[in-house]
Amino acid sequence: GENVEQHPSTLSVQEGDSAVIKCTYSDSASNYFPWYKQELGKRPQLIIDIRSNVGEKKDQRIAVTLNKTAKHFSLHITETQPEDSAVYFCAASREVKLIFGQGTTLQVKP
């Protein structure tokens, strides 16, 4: 089955800096890769997603890149703000099920 590895587990950056979170997946047939942001005790919120026919997608300060050959994808957050502090999860999906990475706790220090 699919396995998703996410790194780093924790990330601390200064406000205004960029943050990068990386994920690798094992199933080459996976074709959908969403990223979720989860604040403590709340629901995961979809922040951006990418499909396998696209190499990069951007939405304001957030971007995701996908390298199908290497089977890895990354989340890039630019100009980080304190409200970006949360746990971020990547996921991979082939048909219906989402398999999640272990999560990255991002702390943005003012």
Next chain:
Amino acid sequence: GAVVSQHPSWVICKSGTSVKIECRSLDFQATTMFWYRQFPKQSLMLMATSNEGSKATYEQGVEKDKFLINHASLTLSTLTVTSAHPEDSSFYICSARANPDTQYFGPGTRLTVL
């Protein structure tokens, strides 16, 4: 759009009792819903896939007789934790699949079994 609600938001019960959690898609129809379990500071673990009008598909290691899932309509799925024990205490989150494959999550239910 794409709002998913979950009820109750928290529940405390005695060991041996059963607890039902509801998951509703409020503004879209979801033929497929999912149930996850999340322990503190851990990732979301998929428990089962719930399909409207058919039996749920459980992930390996999840006891289907303990975690009963019913998906009776296109907007409602329920998870019943039967004969709950303290080790069942966790954060249970549902999600509903919108077209074509995006999942939107409910707010979660904090279950505490005494």
